[in-house]
Amino acid sequence: MISVKGLKKHYRVSKRPPGLKAALTALFRRSYTEVKAVDGITFDIAPGERVGFLGPNGAGKTTTLKVLAGLLHPSSGEVQVDGHVPKRREDAFLKKIMLVMGQKQQLLWDLPPSETFELNRAIYEVPRAQFKETISELTKLLELAELLGKPTRQLSLGERMKCELAAALVHRPKVLFLDEPTIGLDVSMQTVMRDFIRRYNERYGATLILTSHYMDDVAALCPRVVVIDKGQLSYDGGLDDLVRRVRPEKRVVFHLSKAVDRADLEPLGQVVSLAPAKAVLQVAQDRVAATVSRALSSLPVKDLTVENPPLEEVMSELFARSRAAREEGQADGESEEGGGEGDWE
Amino acid sequence: MLVRYLRLLWIQLRASALLAAQYRSDFFIDGVIAIFWATTALIPLLVVFRDRQHLAGWTFGEALLVSGWFVLLNGVLDGAINPGLQAVVDHIRKGTLDFILLKPADAQFLVSVSRFEVWRVTTLALAGGILGYAFHQIGHGPSFFGLASAALLLAAATVLLYSLWILTVSAAFYVVKVDNLTYLFSSIFDAARWPSSVFRGALRFVFTFVVPLALMTTYPAEALLGxxxxTTLVYSVLGAAAFAFFARRVWLRSIGRYTSASS
Incomplete structure (x- = not known):
């Protein structure tokens, strides 16, 4: 469905030095730096797959997504989406895809969302009967009934995002590009969006790529993750494997009937936190069983659970590690972030 | 193909009409503004003709035709051309042009028809009034051929204004902030209130060939007067078509730059 080979996207951005004198010099003599937003990425995505793009800010996730949608031309490399070359932006290709950006909106601001739906129906040439069916389905699943007639500007952020998603699905796209679709939403609205996206994927067999800062989004939606860091692919595979690789340890959470000393816990494993009624230990995977049985015999344990470390932590550790590896490999002190004015994330 | 774009135009017009109906007070405000602008457009003319019968070969009634046509074009510009293209500038600034570029329809068309100021019909009505009064002053109405040529020139002038705007907006892909350019454009357009024979030398050349203001107001007035x-009519239509073609090339180039270079 989606095939990316050696994708590179480099920008030339002018350096903007600090200070008035330097700024004035820059008016006449600009110096440029090359920013490697995406620097040689290769992956394939099968039809119906749900893939999450992970990476810190400025890693190249959105750039990759925009190249796949045909909004940016790659500097080099081959990109194909369902047999189309995205940068040509043929109508047949555009009718198969959709892009939702959590930070930007396409809904007509002063008119009700139903007007945007109608406009998109005409633009995408959706037959009237199919349009009605799609809208009534979306209205039911996303609970839009009361929102469709209100001007967009009167909707809350969550309500707007639901309508935004619906507007992008009027033509029943086969490929969904979702760039931070849940940003700024409260937890229950995030859940609604996630459930809906999964249902759409299952019902229409749509392929979806998601970028998100909320690890929960990715964990709930994407069995496969692609980690992009500084424009390069640093991991491609199952989320569970990624967690196991970065953090082979498990967390054992003990609920205690009375307070214990830190000294009692330390022989069992690394103490992550300790409160009067609750203790969290980190132990290697192969030692979980032994630790649990020792704790049960020596501590006042009421209840216990074994968990993976929080995804947020796993990711920040992963990014910290790759940063450290890069800094080691970079003998010259040139900072790759410095001076650029482009916003290339 | 054509039917599809006409339908899209209809839907956009409908949306603008809905919007206009939501803000009914705009009708009154726009009405007052239209009267104010039309009056200020006429004042210089009244001043000039206070103590003379002719201005560069034009009588008061004839010069009033030019001014009436100027008010008419202003209405077209503010009602149909400016709002949509102002939207492009906003799109570029906010990064929402991406949504337009992802639609399976021509992007220039989509942005151009994205907004209409429906209440600006008040300006058009006012222009009709001024033209009617001008003919009353002249003493006779236009011939059928005169009206038809004027209508053709109105279409040409609209295409021309639109193309000039597309060129201005294309600059937004390079500099983002085009407010100053749009001011420059409106102040040049302001000169169209005078018959082009008022200007001499270099200005006359500029207003005939570089920014063809003569085509916008003077030629239609001349057409109405017979x-x-x-040949001037034919050249005007061809000139407008050439301008539109050039603007289209520049637009496509700018879009190409937007997708290939920017982020």
Whole structure:
């Protein structure tokens, strides 16, 4: 469905030095730096797959997504989406895809969302009967009934995002590009969006790529993750494997009937936190069983659970590690972030 | 193809009409503004003709035709051309042009028809009034051929204004902030209130060929008076078409730059 080979996207951005004198010099003599937003990425995505793009800010996730949608031309490399070359932006290709950006909106601001739906129906040439069916389905699943007639500007952020998603699905796209679709939403609205996206994927067999800062989004939606860091692919595979690789340890959470000393816990494993009624230990995977049985015999344990470390932590550790590896490999002190004015994330 | 784009135009017009109906007070405000602008457009003319009968070969009634046509074009510009293209500038600034570029329809068309100021019909009505009064002053109405040529020139002038705007907006892909350019454009357009024979030398050349203001107001007035030569009419239409073609090339280039270079 989606095939990316050696994708590179480099920008030339002018350096903007600090200070008035330097700024004035820059008016006449600009110096440029090359920013490697995406620097040689290769992956394939099968039809119906749900893939999450992970990476810190400025890693190249959105750039990759925009190249796949045909909004940016790659500097080099081959990109194909369902047999189309995205940068040509043929109508047949555009009718198969959709892009939702959590930070930007396409809904007509002063008119009700139903007007945007109608406009998109005409633009995408959706037959009237199919349009009605799609809208009534979306209205039911996303609970839009009361929102469709209100001007967009009167909707809350969550309500707007639901309508935004619906507007992008009027033509029943086969490929969904979702760039931070849940940003700024409260937890229950995030859940609604996630459930809906999964249902759409299952019902229409749509392929979806998601970028998100909320690890929960990715964990709930994407069995496969692609980690992009500084424009390069640093991991491609199952989320569970990624967690196991970065953090082979498990967390054992003990609920205690009375307070214990830190000294009692330390022989069992690394103490992550300790409160009067609750203790969290980190132990290697192969030692979980032994630790649990020792704790049960020596501590006042009421209840216990074994968990993976929080995804947020796993990711920040992963990014910290790759940063450290890069800094080691970079003998010259040139900072790759410095001076650029482009916003290339 | 054509039917599809006409339908899209209809839907956009409908949306703008809905919007206009939501803000009914705009009708009154726009009405007042239209009267104010039309009056200020006429004042210089009244001042100039206070103590003379002719201005560069034009009588008061004839010069009033030019001013009436100027008010008419202003209405077209503010009602149909400016709002949509102002939207492009906003799209570029906010990064929402991406949504337009992802639609399976021509992007220039989509942005151009994205917004209309429906209440600006008040300006058009006012222009009709001024033209009617001008003919009353002249003493006779236009011939059928004169009206038809004027209508053709109105279409040409609209295409021309639109193309000039597309060129201005294309600059937004390079500099983002085009407010100053749009001010420059409106102040040049302001000169169209005078018959082009008022200007001499370099200005006359500029207003005939570089920014063809003569085509916008003077030629239509001449057509209505039955004074316009057939060749001028043909050249005007061809000139507008050439301008539109050039603007289209520049637009496509700018879009290409947007997708290939920017982020």
């Amino acid at each position: 004074k316009l030569e057939g």
